Amino acid sequence: MGDELRVLLLGGGHAHLAVLAAAAGWPPGLAVTLASPDAHTAYSGMVPGVVAGHYPPHACQIDLERLAARSRVRFLRASAVALDPSARSVRLDDGRTLAFDLLSIDVGATPAVPAAFIDAVATGRVGPMVLAPCKPFPLLIERVERFLVDTEGTPGPLETCVVGAGLAGIELALALAHRLRGRHPDGMRVRLLSGEDRLLPTLPRRVGDRLARACAAAGVEMYLQARIGSIEPDGTLLAGDGRRFGARLALFATGAAPPRWLAGSGLALDSSGFVQVGATLESCSHPGIFAAGDCASVMQHPRPKAGVYAVRQGPPLATNLLRAATGRPRVPFVPQREALALVALGPRTAVAIRNGFALGGPAEGLLWRWKDHIDRRFVARA
Numbered sequence: 555m556g557d558e559l560r561v562l563l564l565g566g567g568h569a570h571l572a573v574l575a576a577a578a579g580w581p582p583g584l585a586v587t588l589a590s591p592d593a594h595t596a597y598s599g600m601v602p603g604v605v606a607g608h609y610p611p612h613a614c615q616i617d618l619e620r621l622a623a624r625s626r627v628r629f630l631r632a633s634a635v636a637l638d639p640s641a642r643s644v645r646l647d648d649g650r651t652l653a654f655d656l657l658s659i660d661v662g663a664t665p666a667v668p669a670a671f672i673d674a675v676a677t678g679r680v681g682p683m684v685l686a687p688c689k690p691f692p693l694l695i696e697r698v699e700r701f702l703v704d705t706e707g708t709p710g711p712l713e714t715c716v717v718g719a720g721l722a723g724i725e726l727a728l729a730l731a732h733r734l735r736g737r738h739p740d741g742m743r744v745r746l747l748s749g750e751d752r753l754l755p756t757l758p759r760r761v762g763d764r765l766a767r768a769c770a771a772a773g774v775e776m777y778l779q780a781r782i783g784s785i786e787p788d789g790t791l792l793a794g795d796g797r798r799f800g801a802r803l804a805l806f807a808t809g810a811a812p813p814r815w816l817a818g819s820g821l822a823l824d825s826s827g828f829v830q831v832g833a834t835l836e837s838c839s840h841p842g843i844f845a846a847g848d849c850a851s852v853m854q855h856p857r858p859k860a861g862v863y864a865v866r867q868g869p870p871l872a873t874n875l876l877r878a879a880t881g882r883p884r885v886p887f888v889p890q891r892e893a894l895a896l897v898a899l900g901p902r903t904a905v906a907i908r909n910g911f912a913l914g915g916p917a918e919g920l921l922w923r924w925k926d927h928i929d930r931r932f933v934a935r936a
């Protein structure tokens with residue numbers, strides 16, 4: 555036992571799924587441990603489909619404990635709360651400290667909730683309003699379900715807001731509109747609040763326009779330059795310019811922030827606080843420490859935070875962990891220049907976005923079936 559090389563995996567994110575699978579074939583002498591707050595992890599591609607009611611919540615869940623057991627990886631149900639990269643140890647929220655020889659971090663990002671909302675999002679309620687962050691996914695799904703139960707049979711139109719209009723916010727707003735349609739006798743209202751002056755400003759205008767048309771067709775009201783800064787005791791959201799948005803449910807899809815426990819650890823971080831790694835996914839400051847997925851920033855290949863890149867990083871991450879364990883040179887990870895995004899539109903339709911173009915129209919039903927097939931296969935094969 556004492557001679558074993560200790561490999562610690564933090565988080566069961568998309569990249570670590572490939573590492574867990576590869577670990578089944580790793581040679582003896584490696585003692586691999588996975589620490590995750592939950593025995594399951596959610597596959598992000600299916601989450602809007604769960605909100606829309608196309609899938610039951612368990613359909614997007616991947617059983618990490620089972621994957622770990624299959625690969626003789628020790629599973630610990632715990633979260634990392636501190637890292638000392640020089641002492642090569644991690645403190646867990648159950649009080650344990652784990653020493654490691656090799657570390658891999660794939661803990662995702664946390665929602666960048668505006669400061670005024672951190673407490674309200676943590677408790678989940680202000681007055682009659684239910685608040686939900688878009689991550690962790692189980693919490694998002696639980697709170698949407700709680701809102702549906704709370705508002706069953708209540709008078710007045712069912713008012714909801716999605717704060718943040720990136721791809722995730724747009725998909726959630728469309729999913730919600732689909733789920734609520736016809737559910738309430740007095741109708742429903744889904745408002746999508748963007749802090750920008752147009753939808754998806756980092757993409758060509760035609761992509762944002764395509765999704766704006768999808769929102770309009772679904773009855774999702776879009777508000778631009780509506781940067782939400784505070785909340786009133788009755789749950790009304792206030793924009794910086796004084797506009798007021800009352801709602802019984804507010805979903806926050808306001809971007810990705812780094813896990814707070816990484817700050818001040820001594821590990822090299824980028825200017826936003828994500829782990830700086832090279833093309834081999836190894837820390838720029840501490841050899842033997844790797845990071846992948848949303849919590850990492852690959853200096854040579856800046857890309858948006860998306861599950862598709864995290865998934866692609868899995869195989870080279872697994873290779874490099876084994877190479878590091880056996881003292882061999884690492885291999886570089888080369889991401890595709892731009893990933894395909896299949897964006898669900900609420901009902902069983904989707905548009906495809908790639909290289910600045912959005913494809914939909916008569917193909918929308920087919921694109922959804924393709925997305926559904928890819929997503930189900932990913933979860934089934936994990």
Ligand SMILES: Cc1cc2nc3c(=O)[nH]c(=O)nc-3n(C[C@H](O)[C@H](O)[C@H](O)COP(=O)(O)OP(=O)(O)OC[C@H]3O[C@@H](n4cnc5c(N)ncnc54)[C@H](O)[C@@H]3O)c2cc1C
Pocket residue numbers: 564565566567568569570589590591592594595596598599600601602632633634635660661662663688689690722723725726807813846847848849859860861862863864896
């Ligand atoms: C609504 C929505 C829809 C999306 N749809 C898509 C899509 O269709 N396509 C796409 O490419 N991207 C999509 N994304 C983005 C995608 O969710 C992320 O980019 C992706 O999940 C990142 O994967 P990851 O491996 O970094 O970590 P995650 O998938 O976030 O997993 C991190 C894991 O680490 C665990 N963890 C967290 N903190 C700790 C800790 N301290 N210690 C131990 N474990 C910890 C978590 O419990 C979790 O299991 C979507 C995002 C949202 C919000």
